[in-house]
Amino acid sequence: MNKLLPLLRREWLQYRFGWAMMVAVPLAIALLLLAFGEIQIGADDAVRVGDKMPSLLAVASVAGSAAVLFIIASFSSIIIVAGMARRDHSDRSVEFWLSLPATHSASLAAPLIVHLLLVPAAALLAGLAGGLLVSMVLLTRVVGIAEWFALPWFDLLPAIFALAARLLAGLPLAILWLSPLIMLVVLLSAWFRSWSWVILGVGIGVGSQLLNRVFGQPLLSDVTLGLLMQARSALVHGGESLALRSTEGGEALGQVPAWALHDLGLALRELPSPLLAGGLLFAAGCFYLLVLWRERGAGAAG
Amino acid sequence: MQTWDDRQPIYQQLASILAAQLLDGEPVEGSAMPSVRALASRYLLNPLTVNRALQTLGDDGLLENRRGMGLYVTAGARERLRVAERNRFLQTEWPRLRERLRRLGISAQQLNWEEH
Amino acid sequence: MNAAEPNVLVRASHLSVRYGAKAAVDDVSFTIPKGRVVGLLGHNGAGKTTLMKAMVGLTQGEGELSVLGFQPRPQRAQLLEQACYIPDVAILPRWARVEDLILLMSGIHPRFSAERARSLLRRTSVGLRDKVKTLSKGMVVQAHLALVAAIDAKLMILDEPTLGLDVLSRKAFYELLIDEWCDGERSVLISTHQVEEIESLLSDVLMLNEGKLVLSISLEDMERRFVGVSHDAAVAEQIAAAHPLLRYRTGTGPSGNAAIFDGAPPEHVQALGQRMRPSLVDLFVALTRKPELDRTHF
Secondary structure: OOOHHHHHHHHHHHHHHHHHHHHHHHHHHHHHHHHHOOOOOOHHHHHHHHHHHHHHHHHHHHHHHHHHHHHHHHHHHHHHHHOHHHOOOOOOOHHHHHOOOOOHHHHHHHHHHHHHHHHHHHHHHHHHHHHHHHHHHHHHHHHOHHHHHOOOHHHHHHHHHHHHHHHHHHHHHHHHHHHHHHHHHHHHHHHHHHHHHHHHHHHHHHHHHHHHHHHOOOHHHHHHHHHHHHHHHHHOOOHHHHHHHHOOOHHHHHHHHHHHHHHHHHHHHOOOOHHHHHHHHHHHHHHHHHHHHHHOOOOOOO | OOOOOOOOOHHHHHHHHHHHHHHOOOOOOOOEOOOHHHHHHHHOOOHHHHHHHHHHHHHOOOEEEEOOOEEEEOOOHHHHHHHHHHHHHHHHHHHHHHHHHHHHOOOHHHOOOOOO | OOOOOOOEEEEEEEEEEEEOOEEEEEEEEEEEEOOOEEEEEOOOOOOHHHHHHHHOOOOOOEEEEEEOOEOOOOOHHHHHHHEEEEOOOOOOOOOOEHHHHHHHHHHHOOOEOHHHHHHHHHOOOOOOOOEHHHOOHHHHHHHHHHHHHOEOOOEEEEEOOOOOOOHHHHHHHHHHHHHHHOOOOOEEEEEOOOHHHHHOOOOEEEEEEOOEEEEEEEHHHHHHHEEEEEEOHHHHHHHHHOOOOEEEEOOOOOOOEEEEEEOOOOHHHHOOOEEEOOOHHHHHHHHHOOOOOOOOOO
């Protein structure tokens, strides 16, 4: 599929400005607020945490930045994917894309790969990098810049990287779990454009209520909830254990890499299951229908 | 853009235009004709049409095909054209013109040869 | 390429494309050899766009259709590597810069030459850094044509490529067509409304009327087969008695009427007027006239 690369590049060419803003603006706002705003830390918390506070602040900034950018990126990707099937229809350029020698599957797969996997991953990494900057500004304001340099980087950096690696590894797994829902949204967007998410949400919500109450058939709600839970687990399986450990302070940092590996293992072990197999099959079916729809002219007029 | 009339096929009209140019010495005898592509581009014609026109000129002995080098204007082409044009004038155009002069009552002496 | 007939680029045999009960293309058969400029003529809704879409695999038809040796529908991506297609609307993506499109096409089209695209764009008033959404409709068409001309394709399928262009741009396009594409190996299929302008560029013509192919002929054969006679009003009735394809008033010149015959009319009929060359426009009107416009009686 050597045609895939230029199609991936199309996404970059079309959205690169938006992505740059998506990363730069929140970070700029955070930095400005921290540099000039008021920072209050409760006296009780400060006492309880004591000399672990700088580390905690650093971890919080990095994790916070990464989380914020990840969420923003995921949100924008969801919106784009929701309208994916018809996105070139408003300027009629769909006919241009159809006149290029790229297969229908490659043309459909490329934006999915970019927006569901590459963009959130890149946002995560950008968030980590930006978060280090944020942590520096925060620490400088609260305890002085010397403390930032005095941070236990030897423990901190591996912990940060381990967490990032865990999330990056978990992202494709989460997408696999969510694939039936995502592909159904994309398929619906062939007819309903960006309303497809709403329709899916309402459809599943109302449908499962109906099935549960009227027919005593919880299958739809069980399946949907199951997929969503598994997706969350794919990202962080045992978040509670990490939270528990981190309140104890410094030693916890050193344990993060081990925890991350263990957690990934737990997530991987969930993969072989009928729920996933059925979901992937359903997703493949939706993809196939999309290919057929595009073959038939993608609903373009004429 | 060049407009073509509806009397003759286009290739014949092009042949006439090119012949008129040959008569004016463009291109000179012994030199190469412009390529089919160049002529097609200049007159916005399909190259096949240009080929037919050149074929006609070749059949009349005005152009010759030099192997590997293209079409060249044959020696004596201008003279041959002038003779053909002269005959055509004398046989078709002149009788008509003479008839017209007679109708208007203009005699040979009244025609001014020297004026430009 | 078709091994059996290396000189035939497109072969259609009893091709039909149906939308529900209606046949947009109805039992059409023709071939396109290499080195030809073929005009696809027809009124709006005659089936030109549908036929072209079938040829590039965007719509399914019944019957046989082979383009560059490929089956258009299942082998669409491979076919489009060797052929190029411009649909009938100015459809470049509005968000893109022209140089973005050059980058994209370099990656997707194996036979696209970025250098050629850039040099062709220099001939137009379109800049490389321009965004498509800032270009006028005519400039978008020019840019699209330049991009497509940079593809080393064996077959160009152009659906009304000069729509929206002014006279100078149309002339520039025709020059481009002749300079770059008429090398005896490539063929071009053009559909257009501007029949008079394009007639001198064509080597063959396909005429569609309500989905049916009413004429498939080379211009050379057309000149031999159809005979035009311009005549005076006085002999109009005698001319009509010989059942010409079309009669009309030219309004200019000494003989104010004209008639077109399919095949040479009898000698005495020809002698009634002066032989003339039937233009493509006249034939187009004659063969695709709408039923309510019966022009043989006036």
